[in-house]
Amino acid sequence: MARKKHRTVPAAEVYEKSDSFPPMPTAPPLSPTRMDNVYPDNYGPPMHQAYHVQPARANYVPDQIARFNVIKPDRLAKRHNPQLYTKRGCTDVFCCFLFFVFIVGWVIVACLGVMWGDPQRLIYPTDSEFRRCGVNQDGYYNLSKRPYLFYFDLTKCISYATALGGCQTTQICVEECPSTYFSYLQLRTASASEIQAKMKSVVYCTDDVDKASVTTFQALQALVQKGKCVSYTVKSVPVLQRCFPEAIFNAVDNVNTVLNSSNSLDYLTRTFGDDVLIPQDIQITGQSSEVMKSVVEDQPVTHKVIHDLSQTWWQTLILIFAAGILSFIWTVIMRLLGSLLIWISILLVLGALGFGAAFSWIKWNTLKSTGAIDDYSFHPAFDAYFEMPTTWFVVAIVTSVLLVIFLLVILFIRQRISIACALISESSKAIGSMMSTLLFPLFPFLLHIAVFALWGTIAIWLASSGQEVCRMKETNGQIYNTSAKCDCTAKLAGCTYVGIEKESETIFWLQVYNLFAFFWLSCFVTALGDIALAGAFASYYWARDKRHDVPTFPVIRALNRAVRYNLGSIALDLSLSPSSKSSNKAIKYFLMCLKCCFWCLEMFFKLLTKNAYIMIAIYGKNFFSSAKDSFLLITRNIVRTVVVHKVAGILLFLGKAMITLGMGILSFYYFSGRWVVEGVPKVELYYYFVPIVIVVIGSYFMADLFFDVYEMAVDTTFICFLEDSEQNDGSLERPYFMSEKLLEILGTKNEIPLHTK
Secondary structure, eight states, X not given: OOOOOOOOOOTTEEEEEOTTSOOOOOOOOSSOOOTTOOOOTTOSSOTTSOEEEEEOOSOOOOSOBTXXXXXXXXXXXXXXXXXXXXXXXXXXXXXXXXXXXXXHHHHHHHHHHHHHOXXXXXXXXXXXXXXXXXXXXXXXXXXXXXXXXXXXXXXXXXXXXXHHHOOSSOEEEESSXXXXXXXXXXXXXXXXXXXXXXHHHTOOBOTTOOGGGOOSHHHHHHHHHTTSBOSEEXXXXXXXXXXXXXXXXXXXXXXXXXXXXXXXHHHHHHHHOOOSOSOOHHHHHSSOHHHHHTOOOSSOHHHHHHHHHHHHHHHHHHHHHHHHHHHHHHHHHHHHHHHXXXXXXXXXXXXXXXXXXXXXXXXXXXXXHTTOOOOOSOOSSGGGGGGSHHHHHHHHHHHHHHHHHHHHHHHHHHHHHHHHXXXXXXXXXXXXXXXXXXXXXXHHHHHHHHXXXXXXXXXXXXXXXXXXXXXEOOTTSOOOTTSOEEOTTSOOTTEEEEEEEOOHHHHHXXXXXXXXXXXXXXXXXXXXXXXXXXXHHHHHHTOSSTTXXXXXXXXXXXXXXXXXXXXXXXXXXTTOOOOOOOSOHHHHHHHHHTHHHHHHHHHHHHHHHHHHHHHHHHHOOOHHHHHHHHHHHHHHTHHHHHHHHHHHHHXXXXXXXXXXXXXXXXXXXXXXXXXXXXXXXXXXXXXXHHHHHHHHHHHHHHHHHHHHHHHHHHHHHHHHHHHHHHHOOSSSSSOOOSOHHHHHHHTOOOSSXXXXX
């Protein structure tokens, strides 16, 4: 349908009322007037009054701007930015209500976890009698001075049965973890006093063993065979209140220490014999004594890494901060040299294809003229295939076809590439004008951490939930699953704590609800950040005068609009697409075949959702209307969309790669000692690759933090540009808001130029 045209005041001149005639009453204009008496449309002073011709001014306020529904047009006289004053209302209210109900349900799940759970059950380990180490259970046991769990034979924990029924060895709570290597076979010829001394210092037994009565080796051996006393100990360290062999965590030990008899079970076995109860060193540590003897350094690896980090922490932070500065500089480079970088990349690809095609044809012609033959039977030397003319003939055809296709594509989309470069430049200007956008990602990052912390806390409470169960001892002093239950708080004689009884199925579904809440809130936070940035960049694009009409605190204002009007739309995040798993082989292979389709579908939903949020930030409509508008807009401009995304992707990839690689090379030369900075002390490190890895990872995330903002700026500017080019025509009523450079590329102009600097 053709757009209805209004009669307008000629662009070249406007009329001003003369003071030589008496004033006459006038009808109020339908559109607001500016302070300089420039009247919109066909309204103005009575036509019978005298007029003086005055130059036209670029501050005309049209009634309708694109698809904005401006509810207070008079405000445009102060700040001409329709995106700020368009009519907005609460969108997707039902989804907002559903999200609120879901959050209430999550709170109920958390309350159930707090009511039923006790994280101390996970924090404090339990012994073979289900008693918690380091805990005082009034009336039953007091292990407050014995916080560590000791395993009699740790090798029995390395089996599939451990996952089902726990570690199949005796476990007791101890005051300290073993500090020496010991085998009970050492006491074969020991005297009663020596056995008593060892029983008190290094031999661990269950609480029902009277250590004072053990004075002979035969008595100790009988207890070991019954599982009442430990057969060996190794030097251990407490980890999560559990005693683990120190050799597992110390990759290197001193050779002299290894050669000492107290530090090797293999040595003790060779010296005192073996009754199959003493494992080998390799079973405990995963490495034999022969391997450990080849290492001569004194300190463990963890100590060295900590030493290196303590020596280089400030240099590492400086380099990561420098990566952030380089990321910002790259945004400036993209603004100034973005077009040059893109065209250089295109020329390099064309040159590479052209060189490859020419070389292949020359090589084919040379081999053909020398009489080379084709023999594609199996050759152990792969180079032999490149001495056959047909190989180069195929390569020449492929590269030539690719060259022609690439050249035709470039000729076809050259204008769109120019548009993409101009949009990237405009996005750089927007970021430079609103520096707060570069710091805003810290806000959703902190929210993500808070969501993760909530999910983890609730998961821990649910995992520790259950009811404490106590049972009465039988006449033989044993407790069985069939023994009578008793009240754990009644403190009855013979009533013994045996463990926790859980409602496994209920807890499982509560954990599923908790996990889904984690995914939904994570997507919610991401969408909130996207819509806030999109609103900020849209407010820059739709500002008629970039110097005066861009709002103050644009990100905060956009975030306020999102929270006030669009929580329901934000909660309706289609990018949440959990995957399904099945143990059925047929279904599993079917899903594997569809994996590519699922991935494409997920990418489509993410693109649709992101563009929908941009449209919500611009016009304030609901999610599905915005998704439909953005989808149709992208569909009508599919070639432009592909070109812009690929061009922006190339620049962002180059930026990330160059910054990450550059900081990695710089840190390598500095930390390895190959580059000495005058005035900066040289650091001596055990492993110089440790700070290098941290710098590389930190630099990548720092660049990614900047470029995610830049990507949103490009996407928002692109959507605004498409809306601008379709809804406006450059007339006085519908002026373009795009930059002069974009207008020049499109071959059009505004009747009255806008202020864009």
